[in-house]
Every structure is written in structure tokens, then in C-alpha cells.
Amino acid sequence: MGYPTNKKDKTALMANTLKALFKEQYNPENFFLIAGPCVIEDEDLVMGIAEKVSAICKRLNIPYVFKASYRKANRTSVNSFTGIGDVEGLDLLQKVGQTFNLPVTSDIHSAAEAAMAAAYVDVLQIPAFLCRQTDILVAAADTGKFVNVKKGQFLSGESMKFAVEKIQQAGNKHVLLTERGTTFGYQDLVVDYRNIPIMKGHNVPVVMDCTHSLQQPNQPGGVTGGNPKMIGTIAKAAIATGADGLFIETHPDPSCAKSDGANMLQLDLLEPLLEQLVRIREVVVKQ
Numbered sequence: 183m184g185y186p187t188n189k190k191d192k193t194a195l196m197a198n199t200l201k202a203l204f205k206e207q208y209n210p211e212n213f214f215l216i217a218g219p220c221v222i223e224d225e226d227l228v229m230g231i232a233e234k235v236s237a238i239c240k241r242l243n244i245p246y247v248f249k250a251s252y253r254k255a256n257r258t259s260v261n262s263f264t265g266i267g268d269v270e271g272l273d274l275l276q277k278v279g280q281t282f283n284l285p286v287t288s289d290i291h292s293a294a295e296a297a298m299a300a301a302y303v304d305v306l307q308i309p310a311f312l313c314r315q316t317d318i319l320v321a322a323a324d325t326g327k328f329v330n331v332k333k334g335q336f337l338s339g340e341s342m343k344f345a346v347e348k349i350q351q352a353g354n355k356h357v358l359l360t361e362r363g364t365t366f367g368y369q370d371l372v373v374d375y376r377n378i379p380i381m382k383g384h385n386v387p388v389v390m391d392c393t394h395s396l397q398q399p400n401q402p403g404g405v406t407g408g409n410p411k412m413i414g415t416i417a418k419a420a421i422a423t424g425a426d427g428l429f430i431e432t433h434p435d436p437s438c439a440k441s442d443g444a445n446m447l448q449l450d451l452l453e454p455l456l457e458q459l460v461r462i463r464e465v466v467v468k469q
Contacts, residue, residue, distance in 0.1 A: 195386075197210060198355075199358070199387055203247070209245055212245070213459065214245035214247065215456070216330075216389060217246070217428075217430045217431065218235070220439060221265055222270075223263075223439075232248050235449075238456060242457065242460050248279065250278075251271075252268055252274075252275060253265040254441050272301075275302055285304035286305070288302075293318050306322045307360075308332060310335055313331050314337075319331070319348045323348070323350075330357075330359075330389065331345045331360065335365040336364075336365060346359065346385075346386055358389055361389070361390050361391065362394045371395055371397060375419055387426040388426050389428065390416065393430055394429075413445075421463050421466060422466060432452050433448070435448070436448055
């Protein structure tokens with residue numbers, strides 16, 4: 183495939199991925215943000231969040247990808263909300279991208295979904311539980327879209343090189359990896375920040391998922407718990423350890439969210455957090 187082996191060329195490959203994704207929004211001096219509600223609930227919600235977060239990111243010069251799931255396939259309970267319909271959800275994602283001139287992303291759950299979703303979004307997200315599924319990775323790669331693979335809660339950062347290789351060997355160089363914590367017992371996760379530089383060693387941009395890494399799964403009530411008070415701590419440590427981007431799910435009223443409300447950031451808390459993170463990033467870049 184002719185992939186680079188020296189440090190300068192590896193850095194250029196990662197930069198080229200982000201330049202291609204963000205185009206005129208690309209800012210090598212700052213981190214980028216993937217943010218939005220966990221799932222598409224209705225048009226007013228997604229358009230309102232996209233408008234507010236987009237404005238914040240423009241002011242702070244943060245490249246921004248809007249994220250929302252058009253369907254939630256991995257839910258604890260059969261009674262959990264899964265979405266408003268695939269086409270309806272994807273149509274809204276496309277509308278967000280066109281309205282606010284943003285790249286948009288959503289997760290897929292099978293190889294068959296890759297081509298369908300790729301017609302509407304710029305980045306295909308591979309859920310952590312599916313990060314070893316070769317057919318999904320190759321199908322996502324074959325669309326030519328950017329592919330963001332979340333590290334499985336059961337995997338090391340070193341082992342994610344195989345996911346990268348599967349996508350690249352299918353002919354797609356536009357790969358990102360996301361750290362989202364490691365299973366700790368049955369009902370908690372921990373973040374090993376060594377995984378950020380380790381996964382950057384695979385020559386791809388690395389994202390820290392600041393919300394899902396705080397999930398508390400397997401709750402007896404059938405709804406995943408979380409610890410959103412620690413989102414700022416996770417994000418600050420990620421920037422300090424060299425993360426290229428941050429993934430933060432956000433909602434105007436997480437207590438009323440139809441999915442993952444227990445670990446989402448309240449929307450009005452996002453701007454002051456991003457302001458702090460930009461200052462931390464400035465220090466990291468100068469070192």
C-alpha cells in the first residue's frame with residue numbers, strides 16, 4: 183500500500199486525513215470536536231444542538247463534526263428507544279451537514295448498513311463492540327468515507343492496529359481511532375491514557391470519547407448509568423496526553439434524553455469546558 187515509515191511522513195498522513203475531513207475548517211493548532219446528542223430524537227433537537235455547537239466552535243476555531251445516531255442497535259432493554267426510523271434519521275443528519283456546512287457522522291451496526299449510511303454522512307463510526315468485525319470494517323472502507331473505529335472495551339491500544347490494517351488494506355487511508363475506556367468489573371470503565379499515544383503510533387488521528395468512557399453499564403434497572411461530572415476531567419487529561427480530537431455527547435436536558443442521558447454533558451456546560459480545553463491545547467502545542 184506504500185504507507186509511510188518515517189515520523190515526518192506519518193505525521194503528514196494524519197494531517198492529510200484531517201485536512202480532507204475538515205477542508206477550510208482544518209486547524210492544526212487545535213483539537214477537533216465530535217459532538218451532538220446520542221440519538222436523533224426529533225428535528226428541533228438536532229438542528230438546535232448543531233446550531234449552538236457550530237457557533238461555539240467557530241468562535242473558538244475548533245473543527246467540528248456533528249454526531250447523532252440514526253438508530254441505536256445496542257441497548258440494554260428491549261423497551262429502550264432506538265430511533266425515529268433509518269431514512270428519517272439519516273435525512274436529518276444530511277440536513278444538518280448542508281445547513282451548517284459541517285461533516286456529520288453516525289454509527290453503523292452491520293456491513294449492509296455501510297453503503298446506505300454513506301449516502302448521507304461523511305464519517306462512518308464503528309461501535310466498540312464491533313471493532314473486530316472484519317466484514318463491517320471492510321464494508322465501511324469500501325464506501326470511501328472516513329471511518330472512525332472505537333476501541334473495544336476489551337482491547338488494548340496496541341491491538342487496534344489490526345482494525346487500521348483491515349481498513350487500509352481495503353484501500354481506504356481515512357481512518358480514525360477512538361479511545362472509550364476499558365471494562366473494569368461488570369459495572370464500570372476506566373481510561374488508560376497510555377492508549378492515546380499508543381494508538382497515535384498506528385499513524386492515525388486519535389479521539390477521546392469523554393462521555394461513553396464514563397458509562398456504568400449492566401445496571402439492574404436496564405438503563406446504563408454514568409458519571410457526567412467527570413467529563414471535564416477526562417477531556418482535560420486527553421488533551422494533555424496528545425489526543426487529536428474529543429468526542430462529547432451533549433443534550434439540552436440529559437435527564438429527558440431518550441438514550442445515554444446518564445453520561446451526556448448538559449449543553450450549556452459545553453462552551454466553558456471548550457474554552458478551558460483550548461487553553462490547555464495551546465500549552466501542549468508549545469511544548
